[in-house]
Amino acid sequence: MNRPGEVDQKVVEFAELVGAVDPITVVGGRTQWAVGGTPESGTREVQAPAGIWSHEPEEMTVRCGAGTTLGELSEQLARYGQMVPFDMAAEATVGGVLSVGHSGLRRLKYGHIRDLVLQIRHVDHSGQIVSSGGPTVKNVSGYDLCRLMVGSLGKFGCIAEVTLRCLPIPAVAKWFTGVLDPFEIFNRLYRPSAILWDGNRVWVCIEGVESDVNAQASLFDFEEVAGPPSLPSGGRLGVEPKDLRTYTQNDEDKWVAEVGVGVVHSERPGPDRSINAVNRSLMKDLEKRLDPNNRLNPGRQVLV
Amino acid sequence: MVHKSADEKLLSDLRSFLGDRARNGDFELGLYSKDGSVLKGDPMIVCLPLNTDEVQQIVLACRKHDRPFLARGSGTGLAGGAVPIGEPVVIATAKMNKILDIDIDNRIAWVEPGVLNLDLSRELSPLGFHFAPDPSSQQVCSIGGNVANNSGGPHCLAYGVTSAHVAAVEVVLPDGRVTILGDLTPDSPGYDLRGLFIGSEGTMGIATKVAVRLTPNPPEIRTLLLDFADVRDGAAAVSAIIAAGLIPAALEMMDQRAIEIVEAFVNAGYPTEADAVLLVELDGLPGGVEHGVQVIRSVAESHHVGSVRVAVDDSERALLWKGRKNAFGAVARIKPDYYLHDTVVPRGKLVEVLEKVYQIADAYDLIAVNVFHAGDGNLHPILAYDSEEKGVLERVQAAGRAIVTASIEAGGVLSGEHGIGLEKRDYMGMLFSAHDMATQDLVREALDPDGFANPLKVLPSGSRCSDSFGQHVPEGAWV
Numbered sequence: 001m002n003r004p005g006e007v008d009q010k011v012v013e014f015a016e017l018v019g020a021v022d023p024i025t026v027v028g029g030r031t032q033w034a035v036g037g038t039p040e041s042g043t044r045e046v047q048a049p050a051g052i053w054s055h056e057p058e059e060m061t062v063r064c065g066a067g068t069t070l071g072e073l074s075e076q077l078a079r080y081g082q083m084v085p086f087d088m089a090a091e092a093t094v095g096g097v098l099s100v101g102h103s104g105l106r107r108l109k110y111g112h113i114r115d116l117v118l119q120i121r122h123v124d125h126s127g128q129i130v131s132s133g134g135p136t137v138k139n140v141s142g143y144d145l146c147r148l149m150v151g152s153l154g155k156f157g158c159i160a161e162v163t164l165r166c167l168p169i170p171a172v173a174k175w176f177t178g179v180l181d182p183f184e185i186f187n188r189l190y191r192p193s194a195i196l197w198d199g200n201r202v203w204v205c206i207e208g209v210e211s212d213v214n215a216q217a218s219l220f221d222f223e224e225v226a227g228p229p230s231l232p233s234g235g236r237l238g239v240e241p242k243d244l245r246t247y248t249q250n251d252e253d254k255w256v257a258e259v260g261v262g263v264v265h266s267e268r269p270g271p272d273r274s275i276n277a278v279n280r281s282l283m284k285d286l287e288k289r290l291d292p293n294n295r296l297n298p299g300r301q302v303l304v
Numbered sequence: 305m306v307h308k309s310a311d312e313k314l315l316s317d318l319r320s321f322l323g324d325r326a327r328n329g330d331f332e333l334g335l336y337s338k339d340g341s342v343l344k345g346d347p348m349i350v351c352l353p354l355n356t357d358e359v360q361q362i363v364l365a366c367r368k369h370d371r372p373f374l375a376r377g378s379g380t381g382l383a384g385g386a387v388p389i390g391e392p393v394v395i396a397t398a399k400m401n402k403i404l405d406i407d408i409d410n411r412i413a414w415v416e417p418g419v420l421n422l423d424l425s426r427e428l429s430p431l432g433f434h435f436a437p438d439p440s441s442q443q444v445c446s447i448g449g450n451v452a453n454n455s456g457g458p459h460c461l462a463y464g465v466t467s468a469h470v471a472a473v474e475v476v477l478p479d480g481r482v483t484i485l486g487d488l489t490p491d492s493p494g495y496d497l498r499g500l501f502i503g504s505e506g507t508m509g510i511a512t513k514v515a516v517r518l519t520p521n522p523p524e525i526r527t528l529l530l531d532f533a534d535v536r537d538g539a540a541a542v543s544a545i546i547a548a549g550l551i552p553a554a555l556e557m558m559d560q561r562a563i564e565i566v567e568a569f570v571n572a573g574y575p576t577e578a579d580a581v582l583l584v585e586l587d588g589l590p591g592g593v594e595h596g597v598q599v600i601r602s603v604a605e606s607h608h609v610g611s612v613r614v615a616v617d618d619s620e621r622a623l624l625w626k627g628r629k630n631a632f633g634a635v636a637r638i639k640p641d642y643y644l645h646d647t648v649v650p651r652g653k654l655v656e657v658l659e660k661v662y663q664i665a666d667a668y669d670l671i672a673v674n675v676f677h678a679g680d681g682n683l684h685p686i687l688a689y690d691s692e693e694k695g696v697l698e699r700v701q702a703a704g705r706a707i708v709t710a711s712i713e714a715g716g717v718l719s720g721e722h723g724i725g726l727e728k729r730d731y732m733g734m735l736f737s738a739h740d741m742a743t744q745d746l747v748r749e750a751l752d753p754d755g756f757a758n759p760l761k762v763l764p765s766g767s768r769c770s771d772s773f774g775q776h777v778p779e780g781a782w783v
Contacts, residue, residue, distance in 0.1 A: 058547040115468045134717035136648040138680040141718040143744040147499025168549035211591035238489040242409030262490045273493040278483040
């Protein structure tokens, strides 16, 4: 239920733990801990509550503590043939993945992870609980603070509880590879789940019923493989999808790009990306309003 | 209150660059005093800009003369979001209606806000793409309005609402600065202001260009019509279809009264003796679609379906959809006016809340007709009435509030796709605590600290710090 005043006891306890005074950071699975820099020393570390609090298979929604690991979430959902396609490490937490805001490898089909979020309850800088969004699969009630929280690296509050939209696990999911033109694959296949490219070889994930997966795969000279290649983990950059062809031509390091999406996984960190002065001033203003005493993840930066 | 002489100065400032596209004649002011809701406001001047530069100049002129402003697309909104309260300047984007660039490699089109939703998809169709959000008003509603309201439509069940389909928005901010929120890269740097702006109902600025995502047209589409002798079986079938792991492209329901009026209107061969029908659309690759048809047949049979009709060709498919998309207009056959509601409940509570809707309508002596997005639990009860009847509006309003209350009590939300606007802003406290709303207002204020953009919308006045232009919805706003 989602009425004012009706909040899970674990969220209330988490709000007490977060308090209203000292510098604080929420630790998840530490799988993407370095993104945005680490918090200043002296920052108190807390963990968000964990556990799946309700899963209603026929509603295709799940409500859980932000400290729940993706492994635990997947295990619960898989029992009912469902998933949340975050595609990150099993020990990563739901709150951590959303705070960083990086989507997984199947974004081409499933979209950005922020579009899977229905409701977030977070503890704000003053130790108070804030609810945004709503528990149903569709909702436009009030300002969309959920989207603002995704990718905010905990600078706007400590995520305590999340309600997510679930999707059915496809009947068949296969990976294929070949030395092929990834852009032609992108244009000819109907909504593949992922197209990865290292400048030479392509890996494609196709999901659906068996006959469709096989028919799509037969359009190219593919070889079936167990899964995606291992990705360089030094950096993650983003470019416009159409710029991938030229962007990566002269890069001598190893890289793997997500074709149609524009993410490039590389060995070196990408350059800092500039934010125009107007947007920067709006974002700075939001930071000041939502964390006036700079106690939320001090030292960690969204605005580099 | 601003003095009349100041108003004349503002008008003359606006005319200096807009010419006769800044208007204050009775005809325009009357036309722009309302939107698709049953509310009425009081516009001061109506402007019809042609480009971003003119929108910016209008905003700066309004600031100079201390006058609020309000952006308006096609005015089809149903929550009063485009009803001008506090005598604002209306900035109508209808003349900004060009598709600027279609970028197939990025699967993006840059469009002006006045482009109509269906016109965009028609333009994209020969290229093999469409814009996924498809509100029932898609023939006339604008992309700018879709952005303001984070609009949905039947096909959002599978494809998601507007926010998932907009990569970037050029915005004239309430202080007159122009910027682009979001970009075409996968993760635009900084916080997601784009996501915050979409659905903010014009209270954070005015969209002047929109980068929409192109969705590939599905190779195979199948549309089915299922009829049920008992609406409860139909609703249970909806949950069972989803629980079977199927996400149809659309899953719509109509109740008995809706079937009757729609059939009389479009002659699509809807079974008028049925208690409820489900209109189900599956799309994608042929194998998946065929599998979906089988699942739906078997679920329908175990839920006592009367018949399963599968559209044999595009024209039959179009006919079945014509019934659904014209249902609201068809209501005119029983009463001259209607009030269309929008709430969402968990799918499993559809029957319970539907029964409450009928009870509420009976209690207030109104006629309820239900045509809605059953797949995502998005109810659209239509209360049909005759505005000539004395006191009927008070009954319609009271019934509306009772429907919202019943939906929230069932674990639902205030609005699925129409927005909060003016209609539901005083209901926000049913869903959010005072602190939740104060936080939302804190965020809104970051973009519009002085409350110039579409004042008095979305948040109840008590939670807003900066309603410089009045605190309350004026008496007589309900028409």
